[in-house]
Amino acid sequence: MADGRAPAGVRCMLMRGGTSKGAYFLASDLPADDAARDDLLLRIMGTPDPRQIDGLGGAHPLTSKVAVVSPSADDGADVDYLFLQLGVDEAFVTDRQNCGNILAGVGPFAVERGLIAPSQERTSVRIRMINTGSVATATFATPSGIVDYDGDLAIDGVPGTAGAISLDFEGTAGSSTGALFPTGAVADDVDGVPLGSAGPGSDRIRVTCVDNGMPTVLIRAADLGLSGDEEPEVLEGDEQLKQRLEHIRFAAAERMGLGDVSEATVPKMVLLSAPREGGAIATRSFLPHRVHTSIGVLGALTVAAGVLPEGSVGHELAAIPEPGHPFVIEHPTGHFDVDVAVSSAGDGRSVERSAALRTARRIFDGTVYPRPRL
Incomplete structure (x- = not known):
């Protein structure tokens, strides 16, 4: 001073x-x-x-x-x-x-x-x-x-x-965007950037925009030319990937009603791939630019809610558990078990249960x- x-x-x-x-x-x-x-x-x-x-x-x-x-x-x-x-x-x-x-x-x-x-x-x-x-x-x-x-x-x-510490959540669906699937669909095609391109392109990429406590964009890792098991530092060091994800994030955020997110940390970006360690789905989460060494609580609850409905980008990749069993999300340092149930409600979907142990x-x-x- x-x-x-x-x-x-x-x-x-x-x-x-x-x-x-x-x-x-x-x-x-x-x-x-x-x-x-x-x-x-x-x-x-x-x-x-x-x-x-x-x-x-x-x-x-x-x-x-x-x-x-x-x-x-x-x-x-x-x-x-x-x-x-x-x-x-x-x-x-x-x-x-x-x-x-x-x-x-x-x-x-x-x-x-x-x-x-x-x-x-x-x-x-x-x-x-x-x-x-x-x-x-x-x-x-x-x-x-x-x-x-x-x-x-x-x-x-x-x-x-x-x-x-048991965490039981209420009212997480649409907490930031007003709906569990804020675009009104479980999957959307948004503008992407071709790998190796110097700027935005006209190609399209399939995403699921979901908000069960954390506005998130789900993408199949394979659609970005990735296996989904890359280490966080490898993903962070890929400048072309970061540029492409940021372009997709901006396009998805507009669809989600989040407006200009250039200075915001949401929506998060999560890459999905088939599970390798007996879980339900494998993930790599971006924060949105650094890569999470695991996955956040609300991020895990949102991924589960986004993968459960048929037609979402991760549904066919996932090993959906039987009712009453945890939804096990694999991440770079292990797994995260959550308890999530999604049901159809008229023209939309609602979350019946969201819980986790921390x-x-x-x-x-x-x-x-x-x-x-x-």
């Missing part, structure tokens, strides 16, 4: 939620003005900087996340949760998407901060996700009224085991000091 004074510290809890990591704050500990809040959070995370060396961020979109939690203003929920995605090397803060992984830590955080009185064995917290207006119920162990982060649930992408862990609780303004 110009006067030499160090910036004031802010109460913060760093948590791993699912396969992400983020800073959790009470809304009352942050500025009420959005612009002032975002400026503060960028300085806390160390953005913009590819290494985020001067802040809490971990140099990847999966570790540059923020949860803002407060008592809910809605009688149907216990707490409100606003998710904010921060850039790494670009200075942006966006609330245009939700995050189901960071959501996994919201219930325990609410108990730790005294927003929720815990039960003596297990506690359920109804969480309103401000980004989309939908609700999720998180249920987790609280023996003797204390959050127990230990347990025997292993999730791929996270070392070791931890306590299970884990979370408190990493530190204390005061974080933001970087001074440059």
Whole structure:
């Protein structure tokens, strides 16, 4: 700062939620003005900087996340949760998407901060996700009224085991776009870019545009000349692929009613291929430019909902499970099991059930000091 004074510290809890990591704050500990809040959070995370060396961020979109939690203003929920995605090397803060992984830590955080009185064995917290207006119920162990982060649930992408957190979602279908299949169809042909072309072409590519909590565009990997089992760093290093996916993303976003997404992180792009490890479908997820080393919670729920209907781009690739069995989504570091059911409703489709198991862990609780303004 110009006067030499160090910036004031802010109460913060760093948590791993699912396969992400983020800073959790009470809304009352942050500025009420959005612009002032975002400026503060960028300085806390160390953005913009590819290494985020001067802040809490971990140099990847999966570790540059923020949860803002407060008592809910809605009688149907216990707490409100606003998710904010921060850039790494670009200075942006966006609330245009939700995050189901960071959501996994919201219930325990609410108990730790005294927003929720815990039960003596297990506690359920109804969480309103401000980004989309939908609700999720998180249920987790609280023996003797204390959050127990230990347990025997292993999730791929996270070392070791931890306590299970059950996430049951309500109202995820069309949460950002107004419909599970926002274009009105389970598959569409959109403009593509020929591989090797210097600019947009007139070819068409088949996609499924779906929103079960995360606006997503599903594409068969083979339609892009890929096998679908490429490592994330290989996909990230393919500049022609990135340019083509971005063109398809823009075209699909317009069909989905999302408008200009040039500065947005949605819709996500997911490549699909036949399962190789006994699951239902194999995936490679883009964030939208970096490649996920696993897959997000809402991304997994959306992929399952998008693959289940006949006629979607992934349906014939998939090994659809019998009713009552989990929909197992393969990803670069393992698999993610979800419980999703989609039914026909008149001319459209509705989601009857969306649930997943995650884990979370408190990493530190204390005061974080933001970087001074440059």
